[in-house]
Amino acid sequence: MLEALQFEFMRNALLAGLLTSVACGVIGTFVVVNRIVFLSGGIAHAAYGGIGLAFFFGLPFVVGTMGFALLVAMVMAVVTLKARHRSDTIIGVLWAIGMALGVILLDLTPGYNVDLMSFLFGSILTVPTSDLWLMLVMNILILLTVGYFYNDFLALSYDEDFAKVRGVRVEVLYFLLLAMVALSVVMIIRIVGLILVIALLTIPPYIAEKYSGSLRAMMFLSFLLSCFFTMVGLWISYFFNLTSGATIIMVAGVCFFISLFLELLRTRRPFSSGN
């Protein structure tokens, strides 16, 4: 098993998985408890427009996707704050327009021959060292922001009206949260691709929520689960020569159903104990 580690690409892949797991744990937790899964999916798919922009204007991949994902996240923040009852429709529209923009810009880019699949399903095995540094910086930014505003974010997530009455500036925090979702999404696209981002952002926190006594514990447990999924998925994909992103998600998916099954057993117990 360890011989795979002699390859730099494998070491980088493992590190990328670990670094992404930090964002998955912390931001995924907020995505799940604030029920902004659909919105996060919208940001992830609209980010494809950023990929198109990056290629069309010859910008670095990260600059294009991150810039565009942040822009889309801010638009979605405005929309969900101003027109809450129609926000799901508008998120769906932005989701589709972002992707369409990406496809058209790639059509218009002369000599375009990049492997499209790597953006849709991830390319963890080709992560360069420079991207690892970038991921580290983004993680530090996310951890500092969440650490600084932890109590405010907790109040916002649990009881928005109460937070407002206490004087929390919930709008500002909401923009900040969606900006962090955009950063995380761009990071995770590297690992599992934009189609599978939502799985890695939601499955670990969903499982962790049941076994955590606090939001902090949920973040840490999600981080551990996310590490486990990416590591196990990576090894399986290496030995069976499968697409790494999809394999990681399948591992997470299997664990998701196991957790559902365990939950079913746990809640059934009081009824069967009488027999």
Added chain:
Amino acid sequence: MRDAIIEIRDLWFSFNSIPVLKEVNLTVRRGDFIALLGPNGGGKTTLLKLMLGLLRPDRGSIKVFNEPAGKSTHRIGYMPQHLDFNQSFPISVLDVVLMGKLRPGKGWSRYSHKDKLAAQKAMEQMEMWEFRNRRVGELSGGQQQRVFIARALVDEPEVLFLDEPTASVDTKHQTDLFDILKELNKTVTIIVVSHDVGIVSSHVKSVACVNQQLFYHDDSEITQEMLEMAYQCCPVDLVAHGMPHRVLQEHEDND
């Protein structure tokens, strides 16, 4: 005369251009214990949220402690409607109560020892201290209500706003809860939204019926006329509650 804590003057509010509240006038004085009664969709919760500064009126003014609503955050305790809570949220009873001590924007701040002592005091008052490490979602409806009252009380507010505190609680606990509120009212002004006419009339000092307009009565006695005005098509049988019938005038006529 006791000083006015909340002053509402000619308040109008609409939602998506459908009028919710019309020409509402109300003065809440220190030591009051007011129940806002009315039908579902009559605007009780909306009025409460306007007083808290969570909504802005279309017209008219709301002054809380002589400031526009939403400014005096540290002098207000708030207990939102129970239905709104995410029951699977991972948070302990202690952490919920400490939220009442939240000082926004104070980065890195963990709650101080003093905050924790205040939380303990509020939880002991609500008899919830032994549950401090439990997840809130695991508690019964009545226990959760006590936790949220403890959170509203922890910062020693001068006025307490409660939105349907007895929803999803059985009759025995409803009475217990209002007994607690009556005791609290010795030091704190209380405004409570409720749909339960019976329990309110035996505990509060005055009643306001809200159905687009506000009909205020400076007495806890609720009259048939008042309820018919407020509930319109569905008058409540008051004989069952043994309450006297008295003609009520609209508040603005009393001025």
